Amino acid sequence: MKQSLLLVIVILLALATPVQAQTYDPLHPPNTFRNPDNPEYWKNRPPYEGYFQQDVHYEIQATIDEKTNVITGSMELIYWNNSPDELEFVYFHLYQNAFQPGSYYDDLQKNNDVNPSYGPYEAQKLGTAIAKLRVNQKEVKTELDNTILKVYLPNKLASGESAKFNIDFKTYFDFGSVRRRMKVFYSWGNNLENGYKHYDGVHWYPRISVYDSKFGWTTDQHLGHEFYGDFGTYDVELTFASNYVVEATGFLQNRDTVLPEELRAKLDIKNFADKPWNEAPSVITPYDAKATKTWKYHAENVHDFAFTADPTYRIGEVEWNGIKAISMAQEMHASKWQNAASFTADVVKVYSEDFGKYVYHKIIVADARDGMEYPMITLDGGKDPGYRGLLAHEVGHNWFFGQVGNNETYRAFMDEGFTQFLTTWALEKIDGIYRVKGKIKSNYVKRFAKPEKVRERRLYRTYITDAAKNSNTTLNTHSDAYNGALRHGGGYRQVYYKTAAMLYNLEYVLGEELFLNAMKNYFNEWKICHPYPMDFRNSVIHFTKVDLNWFFDQWLETSKSIDYGVQSIRKTENKDEYVIKFEREAGMQMPIDFNVTTKSGSIYKYHIPNTWFTKKIDAKVLPKWHGWDKLHPTYEATITVPDKIKDVVIDPSRRMADANMLNNSRKFPLSVNFDSKLPRTTDWTKYEVFARPDFWYNSYDGVKSGVHAHGSYLNYRHVFAADLWFNTGFGQGTFDSTVNVNAFDQLSLRFEYHTSLDKFSKGSNLYLAAKTVDGLEAYKIGFDKKDASGNNRLFL
Ligand SMILES: [Zn+2]
Structure with missing residues (x-):
């Protein structure tokens, strides 16, 4: 009796205590992405009322066979329909199908006079092949059109419901001539007995297309440009031959098994600091055709999963603020990758402090003959110091692409251009305004090579060269719509340079402090979400409360350029008074900063606003000059300086991207140089x-x-x-x-x-x-x- 009473009390107590929900932990299973305590989850911080995005949870087991170059995968995807709409079908991207005869991309290349040659799998049209596909355990109808697979659902997927997809697939690596990003190459030797194969696993699994708040389904065929994916959780197991060293998106779950301390110590990049460049790698784990290792990763708040694997990888690691910056260098290159992890930690610090805190626990830079970004992992190449720009760029993508997950296929400027801007920003902060070059041996080069400014080389020169030739592009353009050209052709390169110039010009318009705060606010509003151009504009406009429609319209929606000039300087009858006449010769409007230098060498600073807004500036503010195109093409500034004027210079900060600098000062901007015949950056000023x-x-x-x-x-x-x-x-x-x-x-x-x-x-x-x-x-x-x-x- 007594015992049974006790039992009843215990049972009652157990029922009274609510089942403890799993607390948010992005590093380990189970999936806590959708938790109310995930500070990054969109529902806990929606960018605006009525906004939605779909959630995904991928679980993938994949074996990468180094003898056949085939990935054999089995995938389970849980897909949550958070949209208000009922879905009858979904789409998947099979990106690797772009690289085969008869594909859309094949056709585009031929029409651009490029004739690709295909490897054996590619020639057989083997990219990503689906062996079996079930939805909620049911066979379903599918329709394949090259890189897009349409999947009809067995039952309509109601708003708020989820569906389960089980897919068995094979994805084929190959050696054809088309740059695929997903690739295999021999990092050393040319056979498995005395060499090593390197694998980059990217865009390698069937990835569900995004159904977003703005445009619904996105079904772009892959034409070698950009990507787009839903945020959520990835649990991925990768099985490789046991000599492989692997890195991937996510937190490694079984480090003790696959990368025990003893092995990690042997792989440390510092052990190879003095190894001559390109000398044969040492054998740390001998190749055994029968032995494998399975690497298990868990990642939350990401929209993609990529991996890189190479038996010659050696590891560097530097931590900043709890974030691990990890370098993966092939042993043959280890001597020139010694600073990669510390440089990357510096880059993460700059971006985190200036644009918004990095939400992941690690960032990888890998020596992979590439330049490509994935969540938490970047595939790079080269050596120090040449690789700094590349590392800063690909790491920068983890802000705009990785965390702020815009639809980059639709509008590539939102990640490529923002990232190009970040690249310059980080290089200037870390290494200073001049480009760091390798050791120069030749005395002639030492004597005559001119130092190159990072910002000129990476950004202004290219933007201005096109703008000056009136071959400017309109940024608000689909990534595949730049005159049907391949890669960076057809004006596509301005996605990078014009956008980066736009952001420096936004800084010029708003002033440094307000600009950086607006950028941070945009990042925080839209991280782990899917913004479109209008969302960026609205975010900046609402944060700054400045009317900037004119600014974004002219930079994003037109191909106009900037050309302001100093037309004349006239002394008036009044003591020390001058009238400086400015002219605007191109369509774009901008506020004007200008300096007046006097004969005695004093400098006087002025600012002419172009709207009601006046930025914080240490200068005398003159009446506004409101005008563009044919409205108010000239402006007269009346100033008082107690000396004769020697020069008047528009924007001494050189941020305003004026496409004709020859009229920007009173003195003709002439630069006379010895013709050394050395390569150099054209000075656009x-x-x-x-x-x-x-x-x-x-x-x-x-x-x-x-x-x-x-x-x-x-x-x-x-x-x-x-x-x-x-x-x-x-x-x-x-x-x-x-x-x-x-x-x-x-x-x-x-x-x-x-x-x-x-x-x-x-x-x-x-x-x-x-x-x-x-x-x-x-x-x-x-x-x-x-x-x-x-x-x-x-x-x-
Ligand atoms: Zn990029």
Whole structure:
């Protein structure tokens, strides 16, 4: 009796205590992505009311066979329909089907005059092949169109419900000529007995298409550009031959089994600091064709899963603020990858502090002959210091792509351009404003190579070169719609450079502090969510409370460019008073910062707002100049300075991306240099002249000595080449007996000039030429025009 009473009490107590829900733990199973205590989950912090995104949980077991180069996978996907809509079908991406004869991408390449060659699997149209597919344990109807698989659901999937997909698949690595990202190559040797195969597993499993809040289904065929995926959880087991060293998205669950301390110590990159570059790797785990290891990963708050594996990988690790920065370098390259982990930790620190805290526990940089980003893992290449820009870029993608998961196929500027901006930002913060170069051996190079500014090289030069030629692009364009070109062609490169320039120009417009706070706010609002361009605009506008529609319209929706100039400076009758007249020669409007330098060397700073907003600036603020296109093309600034004016310079910070810098100051921005013939970055802020001494010989004049000079603005406007020779008569007629020895010209001259008249008529040039050489005189003046293809010229 007593005992049974006790039992009843125990049972009652057990029932009264609610079952403890699993607390949020992104590092271990079970899946806690959808938990109310996951601070990153969209439902716990929706960007706006009515917003939704779908949730996924992938569990994949995959074996990578190093003899056949085939991944055999079995996948279970739980898919939650959080949309208000009932779904009758879903779509999956089979990205690897792009790389085969007859694919959409194959057709696009051929129409771009590229004829790909295919490896044996590719030739058999083996990319990702589905062996079995069930939904909620039922066979279903599917429809395959190259890289998109449509799957009809057995029952309609109601709002708030989930469906379970079980898919068996094989994905084939190959060695064809098309750059696939998912790849195999021999990192050492050329067979498994005395060499090593390297694998990058990316876009390798059937990935469900995004059904998003803005546009519903996204069914873009893969044409070599960008990607898009739903956020959620991945539990992935990867089985490799036992000598492989593996890294992947997620937290490694069975470290003690696959990477015990003893093995990890042997693989440490520091052990190979002095190993000569490209020398044969040592054997740490001998290859055994029958022995395998299974690497188990768990990742939450991610929209993709990638891995990289190579028996020659050696590991570096540096921690910042609880985040592990891990480098994976092939042993042959380890000597020049020693700082990769610490550099990466510095990059993570800069981005976390300036743009928003990194939400994952690790970031990998891997020596993988690539330049590509995946959640928590980047595939890179090269060596220090050349690789710094690449590492900073791919790591930067973990902010815009990895955490802020925009639809990059639809609008690539939102991740590529933002990341290009971050790249420059991090390099400047870590290494300073000049590009860090490797050791220079040649004294000539040391003497004459000019230091290159990171921002010019990585961003302004490329943007301005296109803008100055009026071949600017409209950023709000689909990644596959840049004139049907491949890769970065057809203006697609401006997705990177114009966007990055736009962000520096937004900083210029808003001021540093407000800009950075607005960027942080956007990151925090949209991390682990799917923003579109309008969401970015709205986020910045609502945060800053500044009317910036003009700014985003002109940068994102037009191909206009910026051209402000100093037209004149006039002294008035009043004491110390001057009127500076500015003009706007291109369509875009911007506020104007300008400096006035006086004869005595004093500098006076001014700011002309273009709207009601005035940024925080240490300068005298003048009345606003509101205008664009034909509205208020000029502006007169009345200023008082107690000295004569020596120069007036628009935007000394060089952030305003003015596509014609020749009129941005009172003094002509001339730069005269020794013509060293070394590779260099064109200076978009100056008219550049290069000169060198020159020696020549001809039968008529004999030995000639003189100068050669050439110059231009961006190799495009006011392009000239000139030679002036003093002729000695020495050696006259040596090779030509008809020459009248003693009759020669004291001076020879050659001058050629051309400049673009694109402004008046696209593709047209004015040219002039004059020469008195070899006793002959010739003069030319002309005009030519190319047709739209650029192949045919019309001469006048
Ligand atoms: Zn990128």
